[in-house]
Amino acid sequence: MQFAAAHKLTTYVMLGAAFVALIGGGAVDPLTAVLGTLGLIASWWMEPPRFDLARHQTAWTVASMIALTYALLLVVARGDLLGGGTMLIVFLAVAKACQRRTNRDWGQLVFLSVAMLIAASVLNTGVLFAACFAVFVITSTWAFTLLHLRRDVEENILTGHAQPAARQLATERILSSRRLVDRRFFLSTGLVSLAVFAATVLLFLSIPRVGVGFAGRQQQSVSMVGFSDGVQLGGHGTLKRDQTIVMRVKVDAPYQGRSAPYLRWRGAALDHYSMGQWTRSPVAPSTDATATSAGPGRLRRTLAAFSGVPRSDLVRQEIWLEPLDTNVLFGASMPVAVEYPVPPPRAGRRFSERNDEFRFDRREAFTYVAYSRIEEPSRASLIAQGRVQTASPRFEAYRQIPSEITTRTRDLARTIVGDAATDYEKAERLRDWLRGNLSYSLELKDPGGLEPIDYFLFERKAGHCEYFASAFVILGREVGLYTRQVNGFLGGEWNEYDNYIAVRAGDAHSWAEVYLGEAGWVTFDATATGAADLMGRGASGPLDKLRRMMDSLRFAWSQWVIEYSLGRQMGLIRSVVRGIAGALAAVKSAINAALGWLAARWYLIVLPLGLLGAAWAFWRWRKTPSDSTPMRPLGEIATLFARVERALASHGHARSPATTPREFLGQVGARDPSWHPFTEAVLIPYYAAQWGSQAAAAQPVRDATRQLEAESLRRIAEAAARPK
Helix, strand or coil, rough: CHHHHHHHHHHHCCCCHHHHHHCCCCCCCHHHHHHHHHHHHCCCCCCCCCCCCHHHHHHHHHHHHHHHHHHHHHHHCCHHHHHHHEEEEHHHHHHHHCCCCCCCHHHHHHHHHHHHHHHHHHHHHHHHHHHHHHHHHHHHHHHHHHHHHHHHHHHHHHEEEEECHHHHHHHHHHHHCCCCCCCHHHHHHHHHHHHHCCCCCCCHHHHCCCCCCCCCCCCCCCCCCCCCCCCEECHHEEECCCCCCEHHHHECCCCCCCCCCEEEEEEEEEEEEECCCCECHHHHHHHHEEEEEECCCCCEEHHHCCCCCCCCCCCCEEECCCCCCCEEEEEEEEEEEEECCCCCCCCCCCCCECCCCCCCCCCCCEEEEEEEEEECCHHHHHHHHCCCCCCHHHHHHHHHHCCCCCHHHHHHHHHCCCCCHHHHHHHHHHHHHHHCCCCCCCCCCCCCCHHHHHHHHHHEEECCCHHHHHHHHHHHHHHHCCCCEEEEEEECCCCCCCCCCEHHHEEEEEEEECCCHHCCEECCCCCCCHHCCCCCCCCCCHHHHHHHHHHHHHHHHHHHCCCCHHHHHHHHHHHHHHHHHHHHHHHHHHHHHHHCCCCCHHHHHHHHHHHEEEEEEEHHHHCCCCCCCCCCCHHHHHHHHHHHHHHHHHHCCCCCCCCCCHHHHHHHHHHHHHHHHHHHHHCCCCCHHHHHCCCCCHHHHHHHHHHHHHHHHHHHHHHCCCCC
């Protein structure tokens, strides 16, 4: 690939990744997103000689003024600092992409792409940002490297050619070269960027992020009809086809898998009914829960009625709740305890918990743990409760019947229960009658002036779960039962890639609870399960599996990036430590087992070691040197050569560190040929011992060294005897 084409392609891919990450979060103004996309695409072809910017300078100036004015209006009129800033960054990126001429223009384009990625990290918290970031990391390494090379090329040509025409010709020749950038360049630099990316991930995992968002920005909540303190009949009918995921749940066995038993996810419990609307009344009993510490920075709240229930009898769920416009916390069947972070004090934001609900004042996605009683008492034990008598005036809220309930509705309740002797049998007959005589339908019709429950029972005779649950609660109260309506979810889609239940908006469901004395509140669902669960566990087609795979990626991104905290970091560290400890324990166990096996068969070690020792001793005996045996006594020869150096140094022939032995002795012989016979007798064996292919004998070197030292002493004595 040509150098210029490679630089252009990598820079544009890097810029495109940053731009997609910026607009992918949905927070960028649609007009900015559309115009920015078209502008960046068109800028690819806006280069000489195809496009001459000088002819359109006025148009660029006008467009720049319009963009700057619009950005200021977003900031001043709406107070949208991020919106105005991102709009300005996109415009500058498009403008610079259309005006790229010199190395400086390309550098500014790189800077703007980095600015867009930084803005995207605030505006886009989805898994799309992760994909764009990975592409950006790899392509930015190529783009930065090629930008540096291009700058060096232009600077070298500028100094090497005085004439503009020569500089232009040399620049075009280098930018058109195919030898500067090849497959090896992309592979090597890509591997470097991947290594840097891996190191960055490790650094992120080891240093947890702390913060509450940029400029107070929060995640957009999902509006959920039917999950607030007031519910109008008909709300769930608008949700039954909605695939939006509202929470993800990891639950204990046996509730895992596509064929696992269905769970009801209890949310808001409502006690007051009037004109087709359910609310929580101020006289309803407050949630009686005790608070204890669940660890550093965490709180556990347990319903007082279940404070003595062993944790082993409860089912644990770890729940990731999406931002919803309700503060209720969901849990399977009857949640009796929840664990969550200690809530920060927020003045002026108060809420009440009633009807055994758990609530948490939150504004964003929330993770917590719930413990539930799922298995209810047997039918025989529930019948044994008889007719419940309660003296608590607070429970009268569960007997409330509005005056608009018609006479035929009241008469129907008494007709259905007949001669039922216990409260459980009354509830059972009401549930069975509603299931057997009315049909399920999402097609809602206006009841006109009729009371909604009366219209459902006698005129329409069809409706969805809210109507079944509402009719059950009102009919039950008419025959003396303590009842309340519950809104939540039923079932959910099983995600086989990360082993969690994805609860969707379309899983919204309503049912009833009946108070049965010592058994507490017992669930009664008057809606047939098959009819209520229209979405099921999710299909098994290729597209459905792909959708679940993508959701598991989004879930992992949310867990390990968006919601990464000190608690999750410590959990990760503990998992790593447990893994290392387990591996070490396994290695230790294997070593102990091997040692035990060998201890019983000691001869398998002693015999081979004895044979090896004998063979080594025999080999050493055969190789023992003697004075007459040619070998490589390099250590001794090196010592002898050092003695020669000292003897010659005493006569003014010192050896410098940079001089080889041959050069040194050659210099000595040149200055004083009388030394030559002695030095030659030392030099040849020395080189033969160190680099020769044949072994050298040590004895000749010893003899030559002694002769040279004797000659040195003789000359020193002669010099001393000369008259001064």
